Amino acid sequence: MAGPLEGVRVVEAATLAAGPMVATALGEFGAEVVKIEQPRTGDPMRTWGERRDGIGLVWKSISRNKKCVTLDLRRPEGQRLLYRLLGTADVLVVGNRPSALARWGIDYEPVHAAHPHIVYAHISGYGRGGPKSDRPGYGTLAEAMSGFAHLTGQADGPPTLPPFMLADGVAGLAATYAVMMALYHRDVHGAPGQLVDVNLIEPLTRLLETSTLTYDQLGVVKRRAGNRLDASAPRNAYRTSDGEWLAISSASPSIAVRVFRAIDRPDLAEHPDYVDPVRRQERAVEVDGLVAAWIADRTLDEAMAVFEKAEVTAAPVYDAPRLLADEHLRARGTFLPVDDPDFGSVTVQAPVARLSDTPGRVAHLGRPLGADNDHVYGELLGLAPGEIGALESEGII
Numbered sequence: 001m002a003g004p005l006e007g008v009r010v011v012e013a014a015t016l017a018a019g020p021m022v023a024t025a026l027g028e029f030g031a032e033v034v035k036i037e038q039p040r041t042g043d044p045m046r047t048w049g050e051r052r053d054g055i056g057l058v059w060k061s062i063s064r065n066k067k068c069v070t071l072d073l074r075r076p077e078g079q080r081l082l083y084r085l086l087g088t089a090d091v092l093v094v095g096n097r098p099s100a101l102a103r104w105g106i107d108y109e110p111v112h113a114a115h116p117h118i119v120y121a122h123i124s125g126y127g128r129g130g131p132k133s134d135r136p137g138y139g140t141l142a143e144a145m146s147g148f149a150h151l152t153g154q155a156d157g158p159p160t161l162p163p164f165m166l167a168d169g170v171a172g173l174a175a176t177y178a179v180m181m182a183l184y185h186r187d188v189h190g191a192p193g194q195l196v197d198v199n200l201i202e203p204l205t206r207l208l209e210t211s212t213l214t215y216d217q218l219g220v221v222k223r224r225a226g227n228r229l230d231a232s233a234p235r236n237a238y239r240t241s242d243g244e245w246l247a248i249s250s251a252s253p254s255i256a257v258r259v260f261r262a263i264d265r266p267d268l269a270e271h272p273d274y275v276d277p278v279r280r281q282e283r284a285v286e287v288d289g290l291v292a293a294w295i296a297d298r299t300l301d302e303a304m305a306v307f308e309k310a311e312v313t314a315a316p317v318y319d320a321p322r323l324l325a326d327e328h329l330r331a332r333g334t335f336l337p338v339d340d341p342d343f344g345s346v347t348v349q350a351p352v353a354r355l356s357d358t359p360g361r362v363a364h365l366g367r368p369l370g371a372d373n374d375h376v377y378g379e380l381l382g383l384a385p386g387e388i389g390a391l392e393s394e395g396i397i
Helices: 018-028 057-062 076-086 098-103 108-114 139-145 166-189 202-207 209-218 253-262 277-282 284-296 300-309 320-325 327-332 373-380 385-393
Strands: 009-013 032-037 066-070 091-094 119-124 195-199 236-239 245-248 314-316 335-340 344-349
Touching: 009 018, 009 076, 018 032, 018 057, 018 066, 018 091, 018 119, 018 166, 057 344, 066 373, 076 108, 076 373, 091 166, 098 119, 108 119, 119 166, 139 166, 166 195, 166 202, 195 202, 202 209, 236 284, 245 300, 253 277, 253 300, 277 284, 300 314, 320 327, 373 385
Parallel strands: 009 032, 009 091, 032 066, 091 119, 119 195
Antiparallel strands: 236 245, 245 314, 335 344
């Protein structure tokens, strides 16, 4: 079945995480993605993080469905080939600093002048404009500057950075929907392509806006509170008698009432100091202690059985094996096996959004460096085999 983006061609000239995540999302729903990498070295993501046989595991998933070609954008011959390729494309995704793009002649202005139909997505550390725009930036810096690390961790502990690519992932999602808006504007309203400028800081900061709102309006700087949330009580991760953990969220008053009844405190379920959200938040430490003590006397299965019967919004804290084994996620097909020539069967997460008529798909995982040079340069650009061979021998592709 054709995807909803069939006929859209994306040229991805970005490395590591945020930019490639945009192309990954588009490719899952039918866009043809041509991934450009530096000859010989390739995208650093190929060897980033945990590896098997020297191949990065994340690479396999983030480069799903992509045609992999090599092209040296630092050389004029490579830049000319890119411009030819853009003549057949709809979207260009880049991730370098503005000065590098300008030096190579592939910044937004010259690309837009040559190919006004192109939606030009630039995902960078700091974004365009401002005194820091040309500084190198990675997700770790964005997680620090966004306010995330300041709020994460125990109250008496240090700021805590996430052990995964949080800022890159959030920026990738923000840039993906921005690209789709730009394509809609182009194709529905007959407009030219435009620049999509997304940095790694602002999308994550947008999710943390309560911090700046609280400071702006109340003069209060929010502090770390571990797993608690000052807008909800009880809300925490609680340890069970068998050494497992479960999480509870009681964002609505009705859930808090269910929690009190489930832990054998029906008196609190009728008490205005514990039913009213504001009064309950003022007693958050006490409420948290009552819930923690009740859970500590029970195994994970025992506590979850009570909470599920009472319709309390609680869930076990999963590690990877339990996540893969969860019966609900298995029923939904959240993870799927994909055959891969390097690793055999690889279990990866399926496309997140579920479209009823045009679902996303994973056709293949990340391919070898330059695996699609012949197809892209031969079939799309019409180069003869001898021309392709000459470009490869010169290190241009």
